[in-house]
Amino acid sequence: MLTDYKNEPFLDFSNEKVADSFKKALQEVKAKLGSRYPLIINGKAVETGEEVISLNPSASDQVVGYVAKASLQEAKLALESAQEAFARWSRVKPEERARYLFKAAAIMRRRKMELSAWMVFEAGKNWAEADGDTAEAIDFLEFYGREMCRLAEPQPLVRIFGEDNRLKYIPLGVGLVIPPWNFPLAIMAGMTAAAIVTGNTVVLKPASNTPVIAAKFIEILQEAGLPDGVVNYLPGSGGAIGDYLVSSPQIRFINFTGSKEVGLRISELAAKMVPGQKAIKRVVAEMGGKDAIIVDSSSDLEEAAAAIVASAFGFQGQKCSACSRAIILDDVYDRIVELVIDKTKKLTVGPAVDNYPVGPVTDSNSLKRIKSYIEIGKKEGTLQVGGETLEHMGGYFVQPTVITDVPPNATIAQEEIFGPVLAVIRAKDFSHALDIANGTEYGLTGSVFSRNRANLERAAREFHVGNLYFNRKCTGALVGVHPFGGFNMSGTDSKAGGRDYLLLFSQAKAISEKY
Numbered sequence: 001m002l003t004d005y006k007n008e009p010f011l012d013f014s015n016e017k018v019a020d021s022f023k024k025a026l027q028e029v030k031a032k033l034g035s036r037y038p039l040i041i042n043g044k045a046v047e048t049g050e051e052v053i054s055l056n057p058s059a060s061d062q063v064v065g066y067v068a069k070a071s072l073q074e075a076k077l078a079l080e081s082a083q084e085a086f087a088r089w090s091r092v093k094p095e096e097r098a099r100y101l102f103k104a105a106a107i108m109r110r111r112k113m114e115l116s117a118w119m120v121f122e123a124g125k126n127w128a129e130a131d132g133d134t135a136e137a138i139d140f141l142e143f144y145g146r147e148m149c150r151l152a153e154p155q156p157l158v159r160i161f162g163e164d165n166r167l168k169y170i171p172l173g174v175g176l177v178i179p180p181w182n183f184p185l186a187i188m189a190g191m192t193a194a195a196i197v198t199g200n201t202v203v204l205k206p207a208s209n210t211p212v213i214a215a216k217f218i219e220i221l222q223e224a225g226l227p228d229g230v231v232n233y234l235p236g237s238g239g240a241i242g243d244y245l246v247s248s249p250q251i252r253f254i255n256f257t258g259s260k261e262v263g264l265r266i267s268e269l270a271a272k273m274v275p276g277q278k279a280i281k282r283v284v285a286e287m288g289g290k291d292a293i294i295v296d297s298s299s300d301l302e303e304a305a306a307a308i309v310a311s312a313f314g315f316q317g318q319k320c321s322a323c324s325r326a327i328i329l330d331d332v333y334d335r336i337v338e339l340v341i342d343k344t345k346k347l348t349v350g351p352a353v354d355n356y357p358v359g360p361v362t363d364s365n366s367l368k369r370i371k372s373y374i375e376i377g378k379k380e381g382t383l384q385v386g387g388e389t390l391e392h393m394g395g396y397f398v399q400p401t402v403i404t405d406v407p408p409n410a411t412i413a414q415e416e417i418f419g420p421v422l423a424v425i426r427a428k429d430f431s432h433a434l435d436i437a438n439g440t441e442y443g444l445t446g447s448v449f450s451r452n453r454a455n456l457e458r459a460a461r462e463f464h465v466g467n468l469y470f471n472r473k474c475t476g477a478l479v480g481v482h483p484f485g486g487f488n489m490s491g492t493d494s495k496a497g498g499r500d501y502l503l504l505f506s507q508a509k510a511i512s513e514k515y
């Protein structure tokens with residue numbers, strides 16, 4: 001009998017014992033940096049002539065791991081392996097499939113600190129961010145396992161005389177899982193787990209900046225006894241093997257999370273029928289955001305400013321949910337700006353291993369992109385804090401940056417920067433604030449700080465985002481509690497961690513028997 005689902009608790013690093021254990025885990029992982037990781041196809045290690053070199057963004061001369069890089073030849077093998085495994089795996093009972101997830105979650109729980117330590121090195125997450133990522137990965141496994149058991153139960157149908165009617169959920173086939181690097185364990189594991197627990201088999205192409213933590217997940221699935229070929233681990237360049245995989249006739253669905261540009265390309269390619277293709281490809285694409293926090297004059301200004309700073313600069317603003325626009329009503333604008341500046345100035349920047357509040361951004365391209373947005377922002381508004389990149393520190397560090405008096409249509413108020421840059425925008429009144437908030441092509445997260453019930457009710461109706469929060473930060477969705485996914489160009493609103501998610505990887509078969 002399954003226990004009720006509960007979110008995995010976060011570690012309390014202010015407890016000296018917990019902090020000491022984590023330091024030990026960091027030391028242990030440090031000793032393993034620089035190892036080699038092969039592809040895993042049909043359960044077997046496959047070496048290739050090329051490699052992806054995963055670097056520590058806090059210290060860009062430190063190699064986290066050397067990972068075999070797939071070419072089209074291995075991509076073909078991985079597809080064949082998934083296709084063969086599907087014939088067996090799709091017949092495994094749903095409850096049995098769920099048990100592999102529960103077992104993997106138990107292994108992850110035992111290796112929790114180690115997994116988080118890998119993300120400190122590979123993704124540049126500080127301790128709490130890395131722990132949050134591991135906890136969310138465990139949550140996805142536990143939640144989707146239970147969801148599969150629920151979907152396997154007899155589904156409610158209207159009964160009519162003289163017929164027996166049933167409806168059951170069956171898998172789609174072979175899928176492609178393409179996750180981003182910013183939640184390199186949670187999102188990657190969640191996207192994969194949902195696809196396989198529903199009876200599909202997959203090719204998992206991890207993000208090129210974070211293939212080592214994905215290799216650890218594969219180790220865990222193997223330890224949990226997952227049959228060969230159900231998940232095929234295929235690191236490689238998205239540009240080089242992505243199009244081939246997406247266009248392949250065997251692929252039945254693509255579960256993508258990443259940028260709007262790549263998501264739209266996948267969506268377009270997947271829509272083109274190719275010879276040998278038997279079914280329409282389903283595309284689940286969760287993409288970028290330009291998320292806003294609105295503050296009105298009735299709100300607790302201290303709390304609002306703290307939430308803006310936490311949402312804007314947590315993990316260096318590299319969350320699709322990050323607050324990149326603070327939209328402040330005129331009468332409290334100056335006070336909020338003062339509070340935000342004050343709180344941002346207190347944030348120190350440094351290596352993730354030393355647990356600084358602000359760590360590095362993911363790579364040199366990212367640093368360059370953010371730097372160029374800061375330059376644009378300096379012309380579009382008033383630079384108040386930050387504005388510098390800190391190359392001399394040996395990693396990809398960018399100061400948390402606040403730019404005020406930004407017009408709603410400015411480039412930095414419209415385009416996703418995906419870094420620690422906050423645009424502060426002045427609104428005349430609440431209607432204007434909502435217009436500004438809805439005035440981008442995205443619609444992922446948003447938050448409103450207000451004690452005015454009418455404003456909150458109006459925002460509930462009119463603030464057009466997939467995840468709307470009141471009087472709290474706009475990051476940090478919890479599995480099962482805040483099903484996650486965005487509107488408009490933020491994606492297909494798949495609601496990861498929600499009750500609808502597994503249906504995206506299933507098809508319902510209705511069976512009627514006349515008596």
Ligand SMILES: NC(=O)c1ccc[n+]([C@@H]2O[C@H](COP(=O)([O-])OP(=O)(O)OC[C@H]3O[C@@H](n4cnc5c(N)ncnc54)[C@H](O)[C@@H]3O)[C@@H](O)[C@H]2O)c1
Pocket residue numbers: 178179180181182183187205206207208236237238239241242243246257258259260262263265266286287288289319320321416418444485486490491
């Ligand atoms: N909405 C969400 O739930 C969510 C969650 C996390 C991140 N994101 C978004 O992800 C982006 C950051 O992640 P990223 O930099 O990894 O995004 P990205 O689009 O650059 O890459 C995402 C994945 O796509 C792969 N890829 C690249 N080109 C490809 C191609 N032509 N074909 C197939 N695959 C290809 C990459 O290798 C990677 O695995 C941001 O825009 C962020 O907002 C969204």
Ligand SMILES: N[C@@H](CCC=O)C(=O)O
Pocket residue numbers: 182183318319320321474475476477478484
């Ligand atoms: N689910 C995460 C964001 C994922 C995207 O980066 C949050 O709610 O903060």
